[in-house]
Amino acid sequence: MLMSDSSPTRHLKSLTGDEVEVDLITMQPETKLPPQCPNGVQDLTAAPYLRRQVWKHCSQGTLMWAESWWNQQTAQEIFHNRNVTIWHNLRRDLVELNRDIDQLGQVQDPRLQERFGRTGPFWSRSYSLFKGGQALTVIREVFSPALERYLDGNSHPGPGEG
Helix, strand or coil: CCCCCCCHHHHHHHHHCCCCEEEEEEEEEECCCCCCCCCCHHHCCCCCEEEEEEEEEECCEEEEEEEEEEEHHHHHHHCCCCCCCHHHHHHHHCCCEEEEEEEEEEECCHHHHHHHCCCCCEEEEEEEEEECCEEEEEEEEEECHHHHHHHCCCCCCCCCCC
16 A cells, blocks of 8 residues: 555555545645655645645544645645545546655654554655646655554455455
8 A cells, every 4th residue: 555556545445345534634724834744845836835634534443644735726726625535626637647656654643643543653655646747736644553454364354254
């Protein structure tokens, strides 16, 4: 999942067998980039920027925290529904997107520990989405350790099992 260039939401749905929902934490303008923002944000067309943060979850719990950084005007054009995934907002344009993974790592954060119900560090990645050769957004995702139970091959019944 860390290296995939496919939709993380589709991976989460495939792993869990559940619909993945989005809880919007915040979607606010950022006039000045904080030092901990992901690489590539400064490559988005121009300020003002917009930072969107969400939790992704299913009936079995929280699966991921994600943030995306946008040019504010671009975000206003794309986000017709703030409470669904980025892909749901983009797919109406039927445009091809390219993903460039920039960073893999682990993070520690008390807010993540509280929501995931586990101590960190937590695996993370950041990447840029490109549309027509231009950087559209920079995304950082942090994965819940609860996903490990789906990846070990023993804990999740397959179709027709259980």
